[in-house]
Amino acid sequence: MGWEYGIRATNPAILPGVVKRLADSLTFSEMYRLEYYEDGFVLLQEGSSWPEALQVSIEVASEMDEVVAGELYIYCLFHIGGEFAADWLRQLKTATNRDDGALEWFEF
Known part of the structure; x- marks a missing residue:
């Protein structure tokens, strides 16, 4: 599928603000566009047969070792790899530092 990361918080109430900050931290070329949703965003690649390049959303944990069931966390799914994804991951991690x-970041 792609790269999958999660971000858990000591105070899940801050997650909506963190998602907004993550979206604001991304830089990308004109071949991509950012689309916001109620609990997240997606970075879309124009003209691609699989347009989603990156999805970030607030999710409820279920059957996970990393987060207690029922708690909120931020889910980050990179549908693409390579330099673009590595750069976006660095940007996202810098925004949470x-x-x-x-x-706390964790990998699936």
Whole structure:
């Protein structure tokens, strides 16, 4: 499928603000566009047969080792790999660094 990451928070109430900050932190070329949803966003690649390049959303944990069932976390799915995805992942991680331990990344 792609790269899958999660972000758990010591205070899940901050997650909507974190998702907004993640979206605002991304830089990308004109061949992509950002589309917002109620609990997340998707980075779409124009003219592609599989347009979703990156999805970020707030999810409810279920049957996971990393997050307690029923708790909210941020799910990040990179549908593409390579340099673009690696750069976006760095940008997202940089955007969460200022939370002084309130957020923790994990890989699926």
